Amino acid sequence: MDFEALWLTLRLALGTTAILLVIALPLAWWIASGRGVTRALVQAVVALPLVLPPTVLGFYLLVAMGPLTAPGRLLIRLLGHPLAFSFAGLLVGSVLYSLPFAVQPLVAGFHAVDRGFIEAAAGLGAAPAKVFLSVVLPMTSASLLTSAILAFTHTVGEFGVVLMLGGNIPGATRTLSISLYDLVQDGNYQAANRTALVLMAFAMAALLVIYLLPGMRKTDGRQADVVR
Amino acid sequence: MEGRPTLSDSSKPLLTVRMEQRVGTVALDVRFALTEPWTVLFGPSGSGKTTVLRAIAGFVRPDAGSIARGERVLVDRASDIFVPAHRRPVRSAGQTARLFPNMTVRENAIYGNGWTSKLQDAIEIAEQVMGLFRLKELADRMPHHLSGGERQRVSVARAVVSAITYTGPGTALLLLDEPFSGLDHAVRDDLLTELREWLVRWKTPVLSVTHDVGEAFQLGAEVIKIANGRVVQQGPVSEVLCDERLRLMGQLRAETSLDT
Numbered sequence: 001m002d003f004e005a006l007w008l009t010l011r012l013a014l015g016t017t018a019i020l021l022v023i024a025l026p027l028a029w030w031i032a033s034g035r036g037v038t039r040a041l042v043q044a045v046v047a048l049p050l051v052l053p054p055t056v057l058g059f060y061l062l063v064a065m066g067p068l069t070a071p072g073r074l075l076i077r078l079l080g081h082p083l084a085f086s087f088a089g090l091l092v093g094s095v096l097y098s099l100p101f102a103v104q105p106l107v108a109g110f111h112a113v114d115r116g117f118i119e120a121a122a123g124l125g126a127a128p129a130k131v132f133l134s135v136v137l138p139m140t141s142a143s144l145l146t147s148a149i150l151a152f153t154h155t156v157g158e159f160g161v162v163l164m165l166g167g168n169i170p171g172a173t174r175t176l177s178i179s180l181y182d183l184v185q186d187g188n189y190q191a192a193n194r195t196a197l198v199l200m201a202f203a204m205a206a207l208l209v210i211y212l213l214p215g216m217r218k219t220d221g222r223q224a225d226v227v228r
Numbered sequence: 229m230e231g232r233p234t235l236s237d238s239s240k241p242l243l244t245v246r247m248e249q250r251v252g253t254v255a256l257d258v259r260f261a262l263t264e265p266w267t268v269l270f271g272p273s274g275s276g277k278t279t280v281l282r283a284i285a286g287f288v289r290p291d292a293g294s295i296a297r298g299e300r301v302l303v304d305r306a307s308d309i310f311v312p313a314h315r316r317p318v319r320s321a322g323q324t325a326r327l328f329p330n331m332t333v334r335e336n337a338i339y340g341n342g343w344t345s346k347l348q349d350a351i352e353i354a355e356q357v358m359g360l361f362r363l364k365e366l367a368d369r370m371p372h373h374l375s376g377g378e379r380q381r382v383s384v385a386r387a388v389v390s391a392i393t394y395t396g397p398g399t400a401l402l403l404l405d406e407p408f409s410g411l412d413h414a415v416r417d418d419l420l421t422e423l424r425e426w427l428v429r430w431k432t433p434v435l436s437v438t439h440d441v442g443e444a445f446q447l448g449a450e451v452i453k454i455a456n457g458r459v460v461q462q463g464p465v466s467e468v469l470c471d472e473r474l475r476l477m478g479q480l481r482a483e484t485s486l487d488t
Contacts, residue, residue, distance in 0.1 A: 116326045119287050120383075122313040123320035123403075124340035124390040131314075134339075138330040 002195070004171050005179040012087070012175060013155040016094040020102040020151045021144075023095070028106035029132060043107075047100045054097060058164025061093050065165075085167045090175075093165040094155045101150040109143025110136065146210055153206045156199065240298060242433045243284070243401055247293035247303075251279050256457040262401075264450035266424060266434045268443070268465070271454035277437045278323065280454075281403050284435070285320040286313030297401060319391040320403035325383035325410075327371035333382050334358070334367040340390020350393045354385075357392070360422055361385040362415065380410030388423070392430045402427065404436040408443060420446045441469055 027046070031039055049057060065083040066072045076082050083089040113136055121131040137144070159177045166173030168182070176199060183192035241261035249256040256276040269277045282288040284295055286302070294304040297318065302311045319340060327336050337358055341350035358364055361381045371379060384407045394400035408416050424447055427434055438444060444451055444465045451468040453461040461468050 114326070116322065116324060117328065119285075119313070120322060120326035121328070121339070122287075123285055123318075123322065124386065125314050125319060125394070125400075126339070127314050135328055135330075138328075 002174070002176070002179040005174050005176045006198070008087075008171065008174065009156055009176040012090060012094060013152045015091050016098055016155040017102075017148055017152045019091070019095050020098060021148060024099070024102035024106055024147060024151075025144075028103050029110055029136070031103070032107050032110035046103050049097050050100050054158065054160025055164055057097060058093060058161040061089075061096070061161070061165050065089055065092075084165055085169060085173060087172050090162060090166045090173050093161045094158060097158055097161045098151045098154045101154045102147045105143045105146040105150065106140070109140035109146075113139050142213070145213065149206050149210055153203055156202060242298060243435070244296045245280065245284065245293075247280070247283055247290035247295060249276070249279060249283065249288070249290045249292075251276050251457075254457045256280070258454065258457070258459055260452050260459050260462060262433065262435060262450075264433075265428050266436070266447050266449040268447065268449045268451050269435065269437045269454060270439075270441075270444060270451050270468070273439070275454045276457050277454055278405055281320070281405050281435070281437055284401070285318055285403050286311065286316050298398065317394065317396055317398055317400050318403060319387050319394065319400045321383045321387035321405065321407060323405040323409075325376075325379035327374075327379055327382055327386075329371050332368050332370060333363060333374070336371070336382055337363075337367075337386050337389050339386060341393040341395075346393075346395075350389070353392055354389045357385050357389050357426075360426065361388075361419065377410035377412075380407075384408075388427070388432075391427075391432045394432075399431050399433070402432055402434045404434060406438060407436055408438075408440075413442075416443070417446060424448075444469065 027042075031043055031046075062084050063069060064072055065075060067076060067082070072082075079088075083092065117135055117139070118131055121135050122128075126134070156175075157177060158175075159181070162173065162175050162178055163181075166175075166178075168174050168178055174182075176195060180192055180195045180199070183189075183195060241263050243262040245261070246259045247256065248258075252274075254274065254276050256279060258276070258280055269280060271277055279288060283290050283303070289310060290303060290305060292305050294306070294309075295302045296304075297316070300317065301309050302316050302318070303309060327333075328339065331339065334354065337354040338347075338350050341347070341354075355364075358367055361384065363378070363381060363385060366374065366378060366382075371382070374382065384404060387402060387404065391400040391402040408420065411419065420443065436449075447465070449465050451461075451463065451465045452459055453468055453472070461471065
């Protein structure tokens with residue numbers, strides 16, 4: 001069992017989840033609060049990592065971050081080193097790769113909020129930011145939790161992007177799933193089995209949390225105002 | 229009507245509405261000006277009363293026309309002005325009580341003023357308004373433990389608190405859509421009289437929608453009668469609804485004379 005890889009994986013997943021929530025909350029709110037060609041386009045781009053082979057995403061990111069393109073060269077000059085094959089580069093890749101898993105539950109949650117509550121709040125003089133924080137978010141806390149758990153677990157499980165973008169550098173870019181691949185390549189099935197079991201148990205536990213939480217099975221307040 | 233309290237010394241209207249809007253099969257073309265402290269929009273269901281209220285509140289964009297609160301233009305389609313709902317000197321309660329499910333009755337009641345510096349004043353006013361609406365014992369309950377009528381009262385009380393504690397320049401116009409439909413008549417009659425005194429004292433004008441003739445009489449309100457998407461009459465309640473009665477009587481007589 002490669003504890004360095006475990007620690008790195010957890011750091012990557014936590015960092016990715018934190019960044020994703022900051023991006024996904026306003027993005028999902030914007031997508032859910034209207035319709036039109038621009039929103040459809042943004043939604044399609046956000047959903048792209050769901051259907052794209054991870055290696056394709058990894059390849060483009062690798063090229064974009066490398067010295068072959070102008071933005072890549074600028075990035076190298078600014079940072080003093082290439083973003084690819086570093087933890088930061090991995091973080092960027094993971095954020096893009098897990099974006100749909102963070103955005104989509106939130107969009108669904110926001111869509112389910114009755115517009116009447118938003119109007120009621122605006123009719124009491126509440127600015128959109130206040131409406132969002134004090135009315136919409138508490139009503140969609142279950143979606144927020146689902147979004148965070150999915151982003152986290154999906155990052156733990158990613159392989160293709162990490163391999164393309166991060167290479168396989170111990171302590172910097174070698175995550176648990178890469179370590180598992182290495183162990184199998186080496187024929188070390190016992191260690192591979194332990195690593196696989198950890199990943200499996202972790203995924204199962206996360207999903208159990210999603211399905212066990214009381215708020216996830218029943219309403220999360222959305223329908224609480226319906227007359228009994 | 230004699231001795232009616234007024235809200236301003238000048239005769240400038242509190243609100244001017246001139247709006248056109250298609251709602252289903254009805255083509256609304258409504259023009260009126262508010263001058264009295266409590267005005268009631270009266271008319272058959274489907275005549276577009278709620279749409280007018282929603283346009284003033286800022287939830288509906290009229291197809292054409294303009295709405296102004298005193299000097300301040302809220303909507304003007306011709307010059308492309310549209311002030312968003314939360315920036316309007318207007319506070320509203322919709323027909324359905326949408327109490328925020330994550331807040332107690334008290335928290336709901338002060339929501340419209342929760343973030344200003346004079347929070348203590350708002351809390352005090354909220355307590356008084358909750359008393360007025362007989363909500364004191366329910367103050368710490370969550371909305372899902374309330375009956376439909378109780379929710380309706382909280383919803384109106386919340387809008388009243390929000391209008392009274394309005395901090396912008398001038399005062400807020402309070403819009404109420406069928407505010408007392410969930411109340412039994414005994415409670416309603418006491419409440420209406422007190423509420424009217426309250427809102428006059430706080431210089432808060434009200435525009436409400438109702439089907440209930442009794443309610444309009446109780447308030448001694450100005451009545452704007454809407455039919456087929458147009459304002460057909462405006463005046464003191466005694467006048468407008470008296471005419472309404474005469475018209476119905478005339479209609480009845482005509483029908484009976486045809487039969488014989």
